[in-house]
Amino acid sequence: MDGFFSVDGPLMRALSRFAQLLALSVLWIVCSVPWITAGASTAALYTVTLRMVRGEEGKVASGFFRAWRENFCQATLIHLLLTVLAAALLLYGQAAALFTGGAGLFFTGAGALMWLLWLMEALFVYPAQARFANPLPVTVKNAWLMAAGNVPVLLGVFLITGLPAWTLLLNTELLIRTLPLWLLAGPGLIAWLNSFLFAKCFQRYIPEQNETGE
Secondary structure, three states: OHHHHOOOOHHHHHHHHHHHHHHHHHHHHHHHOOHHHHHHHHHHHHHHHHHHHOOOOOOHHHHHHHHHHHHHHHHHHHHHHHHHHHHHHHHHHHHHOOOOHHHHHHHHHHHHHHHHHHHHHHHHHHHHHHHEOOOHHHHHHHHHHHHHHOHHHHHHHHHHHHHHHHHHHHOHHHHHHHHHHHHHHHHHHHHHHHHHHHHHHHHOOHHHOOEOOO
16 A cells, blocks of 8 residues: 555556646647647647657646747648638538538538548647658648548547547536536546557657657
């Protein structure tokens, strides 16, 4: 029992990790309040959590802000690109709803496929931006190729990212009770869990890519 409660014991390590993820969540939320900076904040979040799962521990706040500055320009462009594409898809969906019969099914199916491609890019591009040093077009292309080539990872990240939110939305009472906790700890926890999948996935591409100077 002494070992369990010791400074280096499992309990203290778990509490320390939770505190780090809590700090990361707060940093991500605060730095994403100006909508335009959400991309840089997400790339910075994944930079730190990917380091955590690789055992490259460091100061959370300084590591986050350093990555935020380094990724700001490219991650912001990615964020704007994804936002424009999402807006275009929403407009497409409204236009497709005007069609009925076979044409309606065709345009609805095409819209669903385009949303799937958008989601694949959105889930992988920020971790890829955090892990690899590539020009914007290469990052965008590689993120989609890695998502398409690693379907189990894609499904795992989708479930980790979306299932908690979906579950909470289905249970309004649970949502109200746990919303403050999810707002404070959720972003860091989700990115950290996803990073275990991304770290294993990205390892396959390390010999073929130039790593960022982390």
